[in-house]
Amino acid sequence: MTNWIPNLADGTSPLYIRLADQIEAAISDGVLAAGAKLPPQRNLAFDLGVTIGTISRAYSLIHERGLVSGEVGRGTYVNASQTPSPAAKPERAAASFGGTRPTSDTPNKFRLNTTAAPDIGQNLLIDRHISEIVKECSLQITDYARAFPQEWAQAGVRWLSQGGWSPTGDSIVPTLGAHAAIMGVITAMTSPGDRIVFEPVTYSQIARAAILAGRRASLVESDEQGIIPEDFERVCAQQHPKMIFLMPTGQNPTCATLPEDRRRTIADIARRYNVWIIEDNLYGAMVIDQPPMIAEFAPDLTFVVGGLSKSVSAGVRGGWVACPSNFASRIRISHAMMTGGLPFLLAELCARMVNSGDAHDIRSNVTEEINAREQIARSAFADFEFNSMPDIPFLWLKLPEPWLSGTFRSAAMKEGILIDDEDEFKAGRSEKIYHRVRISFSAPKTRDELTEAFGILRQLLDNGSAGYEGVA
Helix, strand or coil: CCCCCCCCCCCCCCHHHHHHHHHHHHHHCCCCCCCCECCCHHHHHHHHCCCHHHHHHHHHHHHHCCCEEEECCCEEEECCCCCCCHHHCCCCCCCCCCCCCCCCCCCCCEECCCCCCCCCCCHHHHHHHHHHHHHHCCCHHHCECCCCCHHHHHHHHHHHCECCECCCHHHEEEECHHHHHHHHHHHHHCCCCCEEEECCECCHHHHHHHHHCCCEEEECCEECCEECHHHHHHHHHHHCCCEEEECCCCCCCCCCCCCHHHHHHHHHHHHHCCCEEEEECCCHHHCCCCCCCHHHHCCCCEEEEEECCCCCCCCCCCEEEECCCCCHHHHHHHHHHHHCCCEHHHHHHHHHHHHCCHHHHHHHHHHHHHHHHHHHHHHHCCCCCEEECCCCCEEEEECCCCCCHHHHHHHHHHCCEECEEHHHHECCCCCCCCCEEEEECCCCCCHHHHHHHHHHHHHHHHCHHHHHCCCC
16 A cells, blocks of 8 residues: 655645546556555545545545546555656546546557447448449538438438337438437437436447536436336336436446336336437447337437447447437437537448448448357356456456456556556446446457457456555
């Protein structure tokens, strides 16, 4: 444990921000080395003559900045990271919502922390469509998208339709990807101060973006099948949320899939308490056999979102949202104000790829590659507990003793492998500890590279004592 004691005498900002900034500076200057344990909050509060609440807020802030990892019962440790030189050090913000992922470039590392569609040669089809658009629409590509052709809506209908559910063309809003679609819905249908319900671990970038936009997060309990309807009703009755964000199939990061009876119950609860539903089907669209969409049970409340990033190409920022009746115009305006507008080239490219059938063919090939990689993952981690699905490009690994989520992520980073610890997915502060990490497998260029990376992780898992290496 370090004996470092900060000096809070200088500065005019609140004490907890001064403390967080001094910790960040000490990490950047090497005074607090990677793996160093910060003083216990109660001890530091006594040494500085401040309340433990001040220390707790400061530690929370540096955790949000991705500088440290904390585990209940063990303390708070400095993350391993590439720190900038003092001359290049950027101005510090009062708060950050970027999560725990490294923000610097990471050459020569295995990126197992992204679920973007793997490279299966889709660039050739993308290049062909772009070339045709440039030739045929030379004037439109130099301007904003002034209109929304019927072909763009038709592409959304084709891409979002699943099982027995299909949206109507007038309900479709083309967007700059699924994230932009979701934020367009949130800002259009809720107001600052409103509560939005999230699972304890989820695609937390939406929760963080919503908080930046002035909304508040409410957490609902979940189990291996997804959110627990009874707890959702409790949250509705006690906290009166305006919206719930769900990934019902292939939930990120747990891989949970809500069974049909829970989907019906959630839809009924949402209707009774007037709660809007965002049904993120980004991963669900990659699963052939899944329960009926929640939109089938609550079409008047549900916004269905999908896109191309996981199954076609992350570089093609394309997505769509299917809205309840008469809300498409409202969402289109909100999306435009949040994003600055929809570029004609990207919208036309996405529509052509879907309407031509090329996007569906790519998705089929991408899913086939993911299936093969998921089998490699199953073999590599056969002796461990994890959740995975054949069509989903990640697994949710339970760490064996004595590993902790943050220390395992740091140890993997030292070995040149980037993964996500559980804190990356937490939508808010929670007492629940999972001791899990998400390992994605779509980024490596070849299956051989993936097998090599899995082998390194397997060695770390087998050598549990390494979890405490470098901690003093």
